[in-house]
Amino acid sequence: MSTLFDPDEPTDSRPMIVHDGPGGFPAVSTPSGTPAGGPGLPGGLPGGGAWAGGDSLLDGLNPEQREAVEYRGPALLIVAGAGSGKTRVLTHRIAGLIGSREAWPSQILAITFTNKAAAEMRERVGALLGQAATGMWISTFHSACVRILRAEAERAGLSSTFTIYDSADSRNVLKRIIKELSADTLGFTAAGVSNKISKLKNELADADSYARNANLSDPQELMFIEIFRQYTRRLRAAQALDFDDLLAETVYLFRAFPATAALYQRRFRHILVDEYQDTNHAQYSFIKELTRPIEPHIVAELGTAGHHVRSLQDASGAIPGASLTVVGDSDQSIYAFRGADIRNIVEFERDYPGAKVVLLEQNYRSTQNILSAANAVISNNFDRKDKKLWTAVGDGAKIIGYTGYSGHDEAQFIADEIEKLHAEGVAYRDIAVFYRTNAQTRALEEIFVRAALPYRVVGGTKFYERAEIKDAMAYLIAVANPADELALRRILNTPKRGIGPATETQLASFAEANGISFRQAMRDAGSLGMGPKVTGAILKLAKLLDEAALMLDPENPAGVSSVSEVLGFLLTESTLLEVLRGSRDPQDETRAENVEELLAQTKDFVKENPDAGLIDFLTQVSLVAAADDLDDSSGTVSLMTLHTAKGLEYDSVFLTGIEEGLLPHQMSASEPGGPAEERRLFYVGITRARKRLYLSLAMTRAQFGETNVAMPSRYLQEIPGDLIEWRQSPGMANSRGGTQPRALNARRDGFGSRGGSGSGSERFGGELPPAPKPKTEWANRVTAQVRDNGDLTLEAGDRIRHVDFGEGRVNQVTGEGTKRIAHVQFDTAGAKKLLIKIAPIEKI
DNA sequence: TTCTATTGGCTTTTT
DNA sequence: GCCAATAGAA
Numbered sequence: 001m002s003t004l005f006d007p008d009e010p011t012d013s014r015p016m017i018v019h020d021g022p023g024g025f026p027a028v029s030t031p032s033g034t035p036a037g038g039p040g041l042p043g044g045l046p047g048g049g050a051w052a053g054g055d056s057l058l059d060g061l062n063p064e065q066r067e068a069v070e071y072r073g074p075a076l077l078i079v080a081g082a083g084s085g086k087t088r089v090l091t092h093r094i095a096g097l098i099g100s101r102e103a104w105p106s107q108i109l110a111i112t113f114t115n116k117a118a119a120e121m122r123e124r125v126g127a128l129l130g131q132a133a134t135g136m137w138i139s140t141f142h143s144a145c146v147r148i149l150r151a152e153a154e155r156a157g158l159s160s161t162f163t164i165y166d167s168a169d170s171r172n173v174l175k176r177i178i179k180e181l182s183a184d185t186l187g188f189t190a191a192g193v194s195n196k197i198s199k200l201k202n203e204l205a206d207a208d209s210y211a212r213n214a215n216l217s218d219p220q221e222l223m224f225i226e227i228f229r230q231y232t233r234r235l236r237a238a239q240a241l242d243f244d245d246l247l248a249e250t251v252y253l254f255r256a257f258p259a260t261a262a263l264y265q266r267r268f269r270h271i272l273v274d275e276y277q278d279t280n281h282a283q284y285s286f287i288k289e290l291t292r293p294i295e296p297h298i299v300a301e302l303g304t305a306g307h308h309v310r311s312l313q314d315a316s317g318a319i320p321g322a323s324l325t326v327v328g329d330s331d332q333s334i335y336a337f338r339g340a341d342i343r344n345i346v347e348f349e350r351d352y353p354g355a356k357v358v359l360l361e362q363n364y365r366s367t368q369n370i371l372s373a374a375n376a377v378i379s380n381n382f383d384r385k386d387k388k389l390w391t392a393v394g395d396g397a398k399i400i401g402y403t404g405y406s407g408h409d410e411a412q413f414i415a416d417e418i419e420k421l422h423a424e425g426v427a428y429r430d431i432a433v434f435y436r437t438n439a440q441t442r443a444l445e446e447i448f449v450r451a452a453l454p455y456r457v458v459g460g461t462k463f464y465e466r467a468e469i470k471d472a473m474a475y476l477i478a479v480a481n482p483a484d485e486l487a488l489r490r491i492l493n494t495p496k497r498g499i500g501p502a503t504e505t506q507l508a509s510f511a512e513a514n515g516i517s518f519r520q521a522m523r524d525a526g527s528l529g530m531g532p533k534v535t536g537a538i539l540k541l542a543k544l545l546d547e548a549a550l551m552l553d554p555e556n557p558a559g560v561s562s563v564s565e566v567l568g569f570l571l572t573e574s575t576l577l578e579v580l581r582g583s584r585d586p587q588d589e590t591r592a593e594n595v596e597e598l599l600a601q602t603k604d605f606v607k608e609n610p611d612a613g614l615i616d617f618l619t620q621v622s623l624v625a626a627a628d629d630l631d632d633s634s635g636t637v638s639l640m641t642l643h644t645a646k647g648l649e650y651d652s653v654f655l656t657g658i659e660e661g662l663l664p665h666q667m668s669a670s671e672p673g674g675p676a677e678e679r680r681l682f683y684v685g686i687t688r689a690r691k692r693l694y695l696s697l698a699m700t701r702a703q704f705g706e707t708n709v710a711m712p713s714r715y716l717q718e719i720p721g722d723l724i725e726w727r728q729s730p731g732m733a734n735s736r737g738g739t740q741p742r743a744l745n746a747r748r749d750g751f752g753s754r755g756g757s758g759s760g761s762e763r764f765g766g767e768l769p770p771a772p773k774p775k776t777e778w779a780n781r782v783t784a785q786v787r788d789n790g791d792l793t794l795e796a797g798d799r800i801r802h803v804d805f806g807e808g809r810v811n812q813v814t815g816e817g818t819k820r821i822a823h824v825q826f827d828t829a830g831a832k833k834l835l836i837k838i839a840p841i842e843k844i
Numbered sequence: 845t846t847c848t849a850t851t852g853g854c855t856t857t858t859t
Numbered sequence: 860g861c862c863a864a865t866a867g868a869a
Contacts, residue, residue, distance in 0.1 A: 140859075167859095438855080459858085641857065668857090
């Protein structure tokens, strides 16, 4: 073990202890102590010699991957097809930079889109380097920005305790503004405005810059600008930033204060960005600012301020821009709707002249059949660089296709197939079901619950979006950031304390009239002349918050309490938990459990981050994403949207709802480039599968409680027919139950009539789906009502009748209480597992 | 003020 | 077919 000098934080230079890592990191200190990156350093790794134990970083990499790991220069673009091992390349590249002593860990900034990707990268770099990984910034765009903004809050004109508003919070604020301005009469909705503002902020526009280019004679435009202004003002007043502000404010900060930017430009010498195709303009600018060279006079300033600059300077006294590595695949760009600009990656070479480009096309994930399907689909997108994924692992199983009569029938097929796979030894955790819209989960969940299939929905209504969690969090936010009016209003009458909207308005106008904060107005409620009961309630709440704030005050002689202690105090004193527990609404029981879960989470947080405070906890919660809480070790099938599936992989993948109107989605049709983006989405879904891929659709789809006819997706015919084995093709599904006359359908030309290769005529049975009549004869019709069989007892040998599957014999009963499962051999429908409590069955 | 009943509006994807 | 917002009654 030895002590190395490391120019760690931009504001101070602390020595750092480097331990011998398990990988045998050589703890040899360089007396000069400056492996500072940048030009002038010898390229390449010192012959793998930096790696004890002889296992070179390059072992097991193909030539292109090696090149991507070894290349040294100002800019590198790695075009990485799906499953081509890009995370491996990135982590090895980072490990190489550090292992060869070209860079200190603290000089590395690796950016990903999700916390999960960041965690995985951190873990893998850690495995390669051991403890030496400490000090690196491996984080998402958003958390990197939060970190910078909190550190530089004063410069940015913010409180370092600023709150982060999620989209629901923003919409709440907008809703109030729209109501106050009566903008709803002009057709403004909170969601619509929120979208537009978000788009503008992603383009680094604000209300003023937008107003400059707007047509001011248009009342709609004028109103929008007014809403935008008010919104900005209110967030400022509440010391709050929305998601888009985090990026934009950081860029503004860097542009306004070159010396502040220089701190980070000096520190981060190697910047790596994952999923570059999904960057929007703000994110692009953030990276652009960070890689900007530092001018000599600012370098001199830094030097005088005691920052370590000498070894970084070039002949002119400037510090050259950091080296930038970006990884991406324009075929996997699926966030254009959120402002992602594919040009960022397409024009990278023009943007960073002299950039090196490495192409990774060998796929290590999927079988050739899956890749062929993916290639075939994506090749229909013109204006793309041709790129063909290939693999050495062989064809593998065919893609399985299935057309259900309804969404429930489709779900039943999936449940059955999953059980089959499981019986063959595929673990549940290696199976995933993808869909385009969250609404599709309903049918899947209904069937999965009945089939007693262990599953979990990734994303969807997230834990932290639940009302009761937001309530509890609002208490914490109100303590951390007293300026946050939104949080205060939220908890004002939760739990019910008799403070209605009338009182709320009174408080707000009192605050405005006297130029005090809402919180102060609450403290002064006594002088408002309201009823004693209401006044008392307000004062009690204000006192509670003040007491909680005191618990966190570093000046408090009683010592500083932890986040969990404060939350526990707030929950008890506010009686929030007590009220939920005592409620007669059965759902409140779950809500109470959720709040208790939150409390448990704060305890874990405190344990894992002993030095972190309330603000750190709130930040972490604000930035967790859907895919982040994905627990790989859990033995459950994962359900998620195609969007959250990006970056993940599973042995067996079910792509559901491959129908017109769903994929491509109705809404995308009107947008320019919409259908192409939807195709990429389909491509992303296909390429998640390692061994088995299932494509399923339904002939009718319930939507808004009405069943509508669904047509096979146009993308389906782009897959060569011989790659798919149809268990039930759209044509077969259609001809079920005899030959009824077929309705001519608009999409006829797409299917069957086109001469496909080989099995072309097989593909959809040659004909198109008719408009199916909602008949009860369909298999697996599921009634929406939740059945309750009460304490129906079954045991092996019993015969039962199932609404859909007919009669069968119970082979075995497993599980306990409400989770008892009957394993039934049906006479005609085969073997099924059923959850006894709710399955539509009766004993005979 | 709070609880209940009814309506209306809605669904694309998310850091 | 669900949720949230609204209106009306206690």
